Amino acid sequence: MNEQPAAMHAPDLPELSAYLDGELDAGGRQRIATHLAGCATCAAHLAELQALSAGFRALPDEKLGFDLAGVIEGRLAHLPRPPAVRRRDWWSGLPVAIGAAASIAAGVFMGSTLVAGSAATAPRMAALRVFDTMPPGNLCIGLESCYVKGSVK
Amino acid sequence: MADDAESGLIARAQAGEHRAFAVLVRQYQDRVFRFILRLVGARDEAMDLTQETFMKAHQALPGWRPEAQFRTWLFRIAHNTALDVLRRRQRIEFVSFSDLPAGEEDHALPDPARQPDERLADSQSIELLERTLQELPAEHREILLLREVEDMSYTEIAATLGIAEGTVKSRIARARSAALAGYQRHTGEHRDE
Numbered sequence A: 001m002n003e004q005p006a007a008m009h010a011p012d013l014p015e016l017s018a019y020l021d022g023e024l025d026a027g028g029r030q031r032i033a034t035h036l037a038g039c040a041t042c043a044a045h046l047a048e049l050q051a052l053s054a055g056f057r058a059l060p061d062e063k064l065g066f067d068l069a070g071v072i073e074g075r076l077a078h079l080p081r082p083p084a085v086r087r088r089d090w091w092s093g094l095p096v097a098i099g100a101a102a103s104i105a106a107g108v109f110m111g112s113t114l115v116a117g118s119a120a121t122a123p124r125m126a127a128l129r130v131f132d133t134m135p136p137g138n139l140c141i142g143l144e145s146c147y148v149k150g151s152v153k
Numbered sequence B: 001m002a003d004d005a006e007s008g009l010i011a012r013a014q015a016g017e018h019r020a021f022a023v024l025v026r027q028y029q030d031r032v033f034r035f036i037l038r039l040v041g042a043r044d045e046a047m048d049l050t051q052e053t054f055m056k057a058h059q060a061l062p063g064w065r066p067e068a069q070f071r072t073w074l075f076r077i078a079h080n081t082a083l084d085v086l087r088r089r090q091r092i093e094f095v096s097f098s099d100l101p102a103g104e105e106d107h108a109l110p111d112p113a114r115q116p117d118e119r120l121a122d123s124q125s126i127e128l129l130e131r132t133l134q135e136l137p138a139e140h141r142e143i144l145l146l147r148e149v150e151d152m153s154y155t156e157i158a159a160t161l162g163i164a165e166g167t168v169k170s171r172i173a174r175a176r177s178a179a180l181a182g183y184q185r186h187t188g189e190h191r192d193e
């Protein structure tokens, strides 16, 4: 178990990334967890991915800033009555309907006065601090299996 | 799969009840807007495209089936709407990886030693991250938004973008790698100033 083939230390980013997202099956999860426990390089890479993820989640929560539903309702009221709902496969209908809708949607858009209402939301910034508190890379956590070139001091 | 309350609303909207569709719009307008805003960059344009997305969704509503998750269905329309504009603008720079031999894609992460060694103000970090995001190819920016901001699973992302789950996995990994490299380039620039 401690004997890791050198090739495994080349980080397989998609695996690490999917591990972060909780998208691996139980076997894959276990395999990565075992490797991470013994490899500071991969652990540092995972920490980077986590910090990036936390950073994206800390981006300001942008809001439209007005009630679009009311605008849409007003526009729909002025559309010609749609034909009765036809039974058909939903995805065969989708692209056709979208194409057809494009011309309709090109009509009246909201005035620029509506723009004024958008409120800036206080960003959830704490998560970004992870970037700054992360240890410098290649910090060996001291396990025997961590023998990547340059990582063992 | 849409929940019961949502399915009910959709069914009523399909039957022509505008008030029911308005409730759906109200539920999703901010999520669709922030996705499109970060995709196209400009606020006014994002507002127009958000409205266009819902008008298209209303038009396509007769084709919606309860088997489809409403959110991914709606985001797929938003994706198509925004990408049309990006293509027209020719700002889109899809990176093609299909010509790379299998298993030889560059999955290497940026050198961790290039981590910023000084604390950046939070607002500055966010600004750099926003800038980094805007500089990514649209394809990378979009999948990161769906994963990190919209918190979609790989299955949901695959349905939204119309790609295989395996592609979702590899594209997210590449997008993260590119984002890290971009962010670290910016923090490096900041340090040198």
Ligand SMILES: [Zn+2]
Binding pocket: A008, A009, A010, A011, A035, A039, A040, A041, A042, A043
């Ligand atoms: Zn490793």
